[in-house]
Amino acid sequence: MVDSRLPNFRSLTPAQRVEHLARITDLSEDEVALITQPGALSVERANGMVENVIGTFELPLGVGGNFQVNGRDVLVPMVVEEPSVVAAASYMAKLARDCGGFQTSSTGPLMRAQVQVLGITDPYGARLALLKHRDEILALANSRDKVLIGLGGGCRDIEVHVFPDTARGPMIVMHLIVDVRDAMGANTVNTMAESVSPLVEKLTAGTVRLRILSNLADLRLSRARVRLTPAVLRTPERSGEEIIEGVLDAYTFAAIDPYRAATHNKGIMNGIDPVIVATGNDWRAVEAGAHAYACRSGRYTSLTTWEKDTQGALVGTIEMPMPVGLVGGATKTHPLAQLSLKIMGVQSAQELGEVAVAVGLAQNLGALRALATEGIQRGHMALHARNIALVAGATGDEIDAVAKRMAAEHDVRTDRALALLEELRRQ
Ligand SMILES: CC(C)(COP(=O)([O-])OP(=O)([O-])OC[C@H]1O[C@@H](n2cnc3c(N)ncnc32)[C@H](O)[C@@H]1OP(=O)([O-])[O-])[C@@H](O)C(=O)NCCC(=O)NCCSC(=O)C[C@@](C)(O)CC(=O)[O-]
Numbered sequence: 001m002v003d004s005r006l007p008n009f010r011s012l013t014p015a016q017r018v019e020h021l022a023r024i025t026d027l028s029e030d031e032v033a034l035i036t037q038p039g040a041l042s043v044e045r046a047n048g049m050v051e052n053v054i055g056t057f058e059l060p061l062g063v064g065g066n067f068q069v070n071g072r073d074v075l076v077p078m079v080v081e082e083p084s085v086v087a088a089a090s091y092m093a094k095l096a097r098d099c100g101g102f103q104t105s106s107t108g109p110l111m112r113a114q115v116q117v118l119g120i121t122d123p124y125g126a127r128l129a130l131l132k133h134r135d136e137i138l139a140l141a142n143s144r145d146k147v148l149i150g151l152g153g154g155c156r157d158i159e160v161h162v163f164p165d166t167a168r169g170p171m172i173v174m175h176l177i178v179d180v181r182d183a184m185g186a187n188t189v190n191t192m193a194e195s196v197s198p199l200v201e202k203l204t205a206g207t208v209r210l211r212i213l214s215n216l217a218d219l220r221l222s223r224a225r226v227r228l229t230p231a232v233l234r235t236p237e238r239s240g241e242e243i244i245e246g247v248l249d250a251y252t253f254a255a256i257d258p259y260r261a262a263t264h265n266k267g268i269m270n271g272i273d274p275v276i277v278a279t280g281n282d283w284r285a286v287e288a289g290a291h292a293y294a295c296r297s298g299r300y301t302s303l304t305t306w307e308k309d310t311q312g313a314l315v316g317t318i319e320m321p322m323p324v325g326l327v328g329g330a331t332k333t334h335p336l337a338q339l340s341l342k343i344m345g346v347q348s349a350q351e352l353g354e355v356a357v358a359v360g361l362a363q364n365l366g367a368l369r370a371l372a373t374e375g376i377q378r379g380h381m382a383l384h385a386r387n388i389a390l391v392a393g394a395t396g397d398e399i400d401a402v403a404k405r406m407a408a409e410h411d412v413r414t415d416r417a418l419a420l421l422e423e424l425r426r427q
Pocket residue numbers: 006007008009010065066082083084085086087088089090091092094263264265266267268270363366367368370371376378379380383
């Protein structure tokens with residue numbers, strides 16, 4: 001079993017980190033080379049993925065450490081350009097593991113496809129016509145994807161939503177509810193939606209326009225819960241109780257105010273998107289689902305909840321759509337995507353979604369804890385300082401030397417980095 005606790009990982013060189021990772025996750029020499037050498041995604045392969053390709057664009061690949069999910073240690077590959085994200089997630093995962101880590105669950109992998117029908121005068125009558133022929137519609141949808149049916153997936157049900165009075169006249173929207181197993185499922189459900197459209201037109205005497213999945217994947221939810229005692233949260237400067245009160249104040253702000261909720265949820269996605277990108281999944285789909293779900297009550301609010309239990313411990317939860325796959329899209333074409341799954345040791349798309357939301361919950365706590373106590377700048381800017389040093393032209397040992405001076409001075413700016421670099425080079 002992998003030990004995800006990574007003490008001193010930060011003080012290793014990237015090569016030493018990969019060596020450690022390879023040892024504990026059993027990576028082959030070829031897999032190590034994929035991580036360490038540039039060009040894991042060849043231009044030839046990239047050219048097969050999207051259009052007008054002229055090259056590839058690399059981003060840092062880090063590892064979120066310390067995660068324990070349902071009692072299993074998980075190393076989390078994170079592709080992200082923003083400093084302090086990996087550190088904050090690892091930090092909160094370290095605290096959480098002392099309290100049993102993250103407990104997760106999820107719904108089945110059910111996606112929705114929408115079929116828009118116009119040109120009808122009796123939308124409620126058309127609804128009943130579709131519901132009456134539900135089995136026929138399901139059979140037709142399921143005749144299209146033998147592989148998915150063989151894997152135990154397929155179209156499970158239909159819903160019909162009526163919009164009796166729109167700017168374009170009465171409209172009905174039929175949803176296909178499809179179990180997409182280990183795929184993200186967009187192409188799968190879109191094919192089904194297109195294939196049932198002639199039957200839908202026949203049954204409703206209407207005209208079908210759009211046939212496309214819904215990114216509000218509210219039937220495909222992943223959930224995570226974490227519980228941290230005051231003793232675990234305590235720092236030399238502050239009691240655990242004080243930190244919990246601060247986190248609860250911060251959460252309440254996000255729960256009541258959409259201006260704050262947008263930033264709060266961005267902090268959650270700081271943790272989730274890097275996992276989605278590292279596994280070759282469609283982060284726009286996950287982002288769209290997250291924010292639409294955050295608005296499901298009609299008011300945009302927090303994707304997480306934070307509360308205090310009767311023993312005074314902080315309890316955090318998250319629930320959100322997680323349309324991710326282990327197959328399909330770029331998950332098998334980008335060589336590093338499958339490697340990320342191997343490092344995580346996940347066996348199903350559901351498990352991947354659950355790990356991703358656990359990381360999002362940890363990330364949210366990392367930001368709230370910092371914001372409600374010392375402020376975000378100390379930890380974040382200290383790590384961002386390395387970026388600024390690079391912008392100023394620092395190389396090799398100069399990067400850390402310049403970054404440390406700026407962090408110590410609480411003055412992280414490019415002009416200061418340039419001055420420090422000049423000073424360093426004069427010595
Ligand atoms: C940055 C820390 C973690 C420092 O915090 P610290 O107290 O200086 O950390 P530490 O040195 O005591 O280390 C504690 C643990 O953190 C991890 N850690 C610590 N440093 C590193 C590092 N260099 N490399 C790798 N891991 C690191 C590591 O796991 C370490 O344990 P160890 O393994 O060493 O026993 C803390 O200040 C923090 O969590 N800050 C919050 C940062 C954050 O949220 N960043 C997100 C970007 S800001 C944003 O975009 C979102 C936001 C804030 O707007 C969202 C919102 O408003 O809600």
